[in-house]
Amino acid sequence: MNGKELQELRKKYGLTQKEIAQLLGYHTNYISRLERGDEDITERFEKLLRALLGTQRLRRHRLAKGTVSPQEWLAVKDAYHHACAYCAKTQKRLVQDHVIPLDHEGPHAVHNVVPACRSCNSKKGNRDTMKPMQPFEIERIINKSKNNR
Numbered sequence: 001m002n003g004k005e006l007q008e009l010r011k012k013y014g015l016t017q018k019e020i021a022q023l024l025g026y027h028t029n030y031i032s033r034l035e036r037g038d039e040d041i042t043e044r045f046e047k048l049l050r051a052l053l054g055t056q057r058l059r060r061h062r063l064a065k066g067t068v069s070p071q072e073w074l075a076v077k078d079a080y081h082h083a084c085a086y087c088a089k090t091q092k093r094l095v096q097d098h099v100i101p102l103d104h105e106g107p108h109a110v111h112n113v114v115p116a117c118r119s120c121n122s123k124k125g126n127r128d129t130m131k132p133m134q135p136f137e138i139e140r141i142i143n144k145s146k147n148n149r
């Protein structure tokens with residue numbers, strides 16, 4: 001693969017040099033040098049690139065429009081009483097779960113993110129039957145379990 005082919009491949013996948021660099025863990029300057037043809041494209045780099053272009057990771061990255069800032073994520077967890085939105089278990093380790101999955105073109109945005117425990121987050125196969133609860137329902141469940149102690 002030469003620099004021109006790399007550029008064509010990158011554009012075909014709708015990626016910027018910066019995105020390729022981030023996804024592969026290289027510096028953006030390196031990608032731009034490769035595309036200008038100043039440097040040989042190593043077999044290792046080409047393999048990495050081809051592997052990346054075939055992955056779910058890239059698909060998710062391309063569909064994930066928008067961002068969730070650390071402050072927004074904290075606010076979401078606070079609203080949910082630091083509990084999983086699906087099973088109401090209070091957990092230290094909560095992951096960002098997309099209500100409309102990224103694979104279904106759900107945005108990576110604060111209005112599409114709820115906290116989930118790892119167990120609920122990984123039950124992707126049952127997604128159609130799993131709906132997040134409202135924060136007030138979660139609060140009710142948490143209070144109920146406290147009262148029963």
Ligand SMILES: [Zn+2]
Nearest residue numbers: 084087117120
């Ligand atoms: Zn859960």
